[in-house]
Amino acid sequence: MSELHKFLFDGMPVRCMIVRLTDSWQEILARRAGNSATGAYPPPVAELLGEMTAAATLMQSNIKFNGALILQIFGDGPVKIAVAEVMPDLSLRATAKVVGELAADARLPDMVNVTNKGRCAITLDPKSRVPGQQPYQGVVPLFGDQYEKLDKLSDVLQHYMLQSEQLDTTLVLAADDKVAAGLLIQRLPVKGEGNLEGTSQRDQDQSNEDQIGLNEDYNRISILASSLTRDELLTLDIDTILRRLFWEEKLLRFEPQAGLLGPHFACTCGRERVANMIRSLGVEEADSILAERGDIEVGCDFCGKQYRFDAVDAAQIFREPGDQLPASPVVQ
Numbered sequence: 001m002s003e004l005h006k007f008l009f010d011g012m013p014v015r016c017m018i019v020r021l022t023d024s025w026q027e028i029l030a031r032r033a034g035n036s037a038t039g040a041y042p043p044p045v046a047e048l049l050g051e052m053t054a055a056a057t058l059m060q061s062n063i064k065f066n067g068a069l070i071l072q073i074f075g076d077g078p079v080k081i082a083v084a085e086v087m088p089d090l091s092l093r094a095t096a097k098v099v100g101e102l103a104a105d106a107r108l109p110d111m112v113n114v115t116n117k118g119r120c121a122i123t124l125d126p127k128s129r130v131p132g133q134q135p136y137q138g139v140v141p142l143f144g145d146q147y148e149k150l151d152k153l154s155d156v157l158q159h160y161m162l163q164s165e166q167l168d169t170t171l172v173l174a175a176d177d178k179v180a181a182g183l184l185i186q187r188l189p190v191k192g193e194g195n196l197e198g199t200s201q202r203d204q205d206q207s208n209e210d211q212i213g214l215n216e217d218y219n220r221i222s223i224l225a226s227s228l229t230r231d232e233l234l235t236l237d238i239d240t241i242l243r244r245l246f247w248e249e250k251l252l253r254f255e256p257q258a259g260l261l262g263p264h265f266a267c268t269c270g271r272e273r274v275a276n277m278i279r280s281l282g283v284e285e286a287d288s289i290l291a292e293r294g295d296i297e298v299g300c301d302f303c304g305k306q307y308r309f310d311a312v313d314a315a316q317i318f319r320e321p322g323d324q325l326p327a328s329p330v331v332q
């Protein structure tokens with residue numbers, strides 16, 4: 001069962017999270033493999049998408065945002081876009097669009113950053129938007145300070161966290177066809193919620209930025225966390241990982257989150273949302289599709305569910321409020 005664990009290092013400004021996606025991750029892969037139009041993800045794409053899903057789960061749990069956290073990687077390689085979305089209740093889904101051939105050992109630059117124009121975007125879409133409110137989105141390139149291509153998703157996200165929050169962050173990510181897992185270590189803000197009174201946001205940000213790379217406790221724990229190998233993260237249970245890495249540290253552990261209270265697969269697609277998409281195409285485009293194919297069929301990229309709209313359904317979508325369709329002699 002997929003699970004999320006949270007910890008604090010006693011007496012230190014450092015927090016830790018570990019996520020292991022098992023059943024939820026396997027469901028994402030199985031639904032993709034069962035889609036006759038696409039087939040299974042190539043192994044490098046599955047690995048990238050698994051790391052993204054684990055990372056998005058850690059970030060959503062870290063900020064406790066009341067809305068969708070959407071992590072996207074896009075660029076000019078054979079993987080046009082990869083998306084992982086996690087909701088406040090830790091329900092999650094993920095998908096990727098692959099348009100070209102991939103080598104078996106393809107890495108991040110080969111997939112989405114061939115000419116160094118790839119981007120990583122993190123979008124926070126509020127659950128209940130007020131009129132005029134737009135989602136927040138932060139975008140960073142897939143290269144470092146010297147324009148060098150970054151080989152690992154963890155490096156991209158650590159760079160993002162440093163820029164957006166001015167907080168030191170260490171990420172270890174791994175995925176295969178059974179498990180997608182991640183370990184996050186982060187230095188806590190210099191000024192906590194209890195002592196913000198009279199302190200401007202600008203001063204808080206400056207204080208956090210001034211401490212980047214200087215906290216000895218964080219630096220020591222970060223080095224320990226970075227020693228965790230891919231195989232260890234994928235195969236060891238949480239207690240064994242903590243014992244191997246932090247056996248000299250005193251950890252304060254929170255209740256693990258699992259089952260419906262933890263990370264779990266769920267898709268937010270629905271017939272009404274698909275109808276809205278068809279409505280956005282316009283009557284002429286919808287009629288053209290109906291004339292050519294006889295119906296409009298839309299498949300969800302995330303879960304694979306197919307939605308079919310015939311001519312009567314389409315007319316219902318475009319009718320004006322209060323209009324009534326003529327009764328049909330056919331029992332639906």
